[in-house]
Amino acid sequence: MTASLLVRGYEVVIGFETHAQLSTQSKIFSGASTAFGAEPNTQSCAVDLALPGSLPVMNRGAVERAIQFGLAVGATVAPMSIFARKNYFYPDLPKGYQISQYEIPVVQGGAIEFLVDGERHRIRLTRAHLEEDAGKSLHEDFHGMSGIDLNRAGTPLLEIVSEPELRSSRQAVEYAKSLHTLVVWLGICDGNMQEGSFRCDANVSVRRPGEPFGTRREIKNLNSFRFLQQAIDFEVQWQIDQIEDGHEIVQATVLFDPDSGETRMMRTKEDAHDYRYFPDPDLPPLVIAPSWVERVRAEMPELPGSLAARFEAEHGLPAHDAAMMTTSRATAAYYQTAAAACGAPKLVANWVMGELSKRLNAEDIDIAAAPVSATTLAALIGRIQDGTISHNAARQVFESLWTGEGATVDALIEAKGLRQMNDSSALEAILDEVLAANPKSVEEYRAGKDKAFNALVGQAMKASKGKANPAQVNELLKRKLGP
Structure with a gap:
């Protein structure tokens, strides 16, 4: 623990519970559809509604995703x-209980790794268990009343629980992003936070360094990384204020209000004994044979961490760049295609993180839908490498390619x-004119002022209307100015 991570002399302690909605077409214990956006209560069957005599049947696809x-x-x-x-009682829980896993979860242990400012962090996982989602209470357009939509009831979830090892909101965001990348990469969850497919609950407490853990408050259902960081930052300051004012922190579940930027208490937090867990008599133990695990392992894609390490070793990318090139399978595929085509992996990474990302973010589209294909970007980078165009000119070409102005680079x-002007005799003539027109800059450079050289380069580029090769300008200019 470094002192820089302390907040007003307190250590922040954060643990995560993340609900990843599994990408099965049917629910975890019934054949009802999991498709998003259907009319309320049109995707619920007898099992989801807890009608008498209905029995749950385990979804094999949900188990395979948990194994992955x-x-x-x-x-x-x-x-x-x-x-x-x-066991708990809420209007959107038809049975009066949720089928989950408690004492013996399907996934035990493990870890998530991520980078913060180039430093690698490894956060241990406590468990990941299978469970069903509840329905949804609707509070709008009901003339002051609430309605219940049970379409979501029974949707398969994998709840992923971390150890309380995160020590800042920044770490928490990077942990959540890495976890999000992984479940989407594997194809076990679509990761759509707006639709609730990936929901984060952050357990936050503070303590003086070396003291026992403080009382935690759980911030529920954070559906964006930006809100996640804002909510944790507010909650940390609020808890410290309470302690400094002599108040005790009460264990509670809180919600984050993005409009006010504040958390507010929803209910006092229950502990495990309040739920009165007991084995579900309708479901036998879930038995997973070693052969099943090995078959799933053989079908899995290369993982982002492994691929990033390969990009570092084989392509010479810095750790940050390699991590950015593996934020999604589509990004990794785009990068690999472009790098193979032009043989300049670092330049490709720079363009993907720079001009391409800027455009994708501005238009809110995925890299798979980018108007500039990986092979086209490789062709553009090739023209920078062979000196045909400058970096600035390449940006102009990229803009035209993006907007569909031309067919080829x-x-x-x-x-x-x-x-670019690569004719050395023509360039020398321009430089001679620049030197003759700027005697003061020449004198200042020879007196040891480096800024004067940059000014001369700028004048040369201006005189060539930006077509001169900057590297060639630098070389010839230094030769003409002498030692």
């Missing part, structure tokens, strides 16, 4: 796990007159 996750984080996949009834270079 366990393997990806280096956890133990339990050869036998138990489903339990978690070379055609746009010619049409816009962006080809």
Whole structure:
């Protein structure tokens, strides 16, 4: 623990509970659809509604997705796990209990790794267990009343629980992003936070360094990384203020209000004994044979951490760049295609993180839908490498490619007159004119003022209308100015 992570002399302690909605087409214990956006209560069957005599049947696809996750984080996949009834009473829970796992979860242990400012962090996971989602209470358009939509009831969830090892909101965000990247990469969750497919609950407490853990408050259902950081930052300051004013922190569940930027208490927090867990008599133990685990392992894609390490070793990328190139499978595929085509992995990474990301973010589209393909970007980078165009000219070409002005990189270079001047005799003539017109800058450079040299380079580029090769300008200019 470094002193820089302390907040007003307090250590922040954060643990995560993340609900990842699994990408099965049917629910965890019934055949009802999990498709998002249907009319209320049109995707609920007898099992979801808890009608008398209906019995749950385990969804094999949900189990396979849990196995994938366990393997990806280096956890133990339990050869036998138990489903339990978690008892609580809420209008959107038809049975009066939720089927979950308690004492013996399907995934045990494991870890998530991520970078913060180039420093690698490894946060241990306590467990990941399978459970069903509840329905949803609707409070709008009901003339002052509330309605219940049970479409979501029974949707399969993997609840992923971390150890309380995060020590700042920044770490918490990077942990959540890495976890999000992983479940989407594996294809076990679509990661849509707006639709509730990936929901984060942050357990936050503060303590003086070396003291026992403080009382935690759980911030529920954070559906964006920005809100997650804002909520934790506010909660930390609030808890410290309470302690400094002589108040005790009461364990509670709180919600974050993005409009006010504040958390507010929803209810005092229950402990496990309040839910009166007991094994569900309708579901036998979940038995996972080693052969099933190995079959799932054989079908899994290369993981983002492994691929990033390969990009560092084989392509010479810095750790940060390699991590950025593996934020999604689509990004990794785009990068690999472009790097293979032009043989300049670092330049490709720079363009993906720079111009391409800027455009994708501005238009809120995925890299798979980018108007500039990986091979086209490689062709553009190739023209920078062979000296045909400058970096500035390449940005102009990229803009035209993005907006669909031209069919090919070379055609746009010619049409816009962006080809660099590589004729040394013509460039020398320009430099002679620049030196003759700027005797003061020449004198200042020879007197040891480096800024004067940059001014001369700028004048040369201006005189060539930006077509001179900057590297060639620097070389010839230094030769003409002498030692």
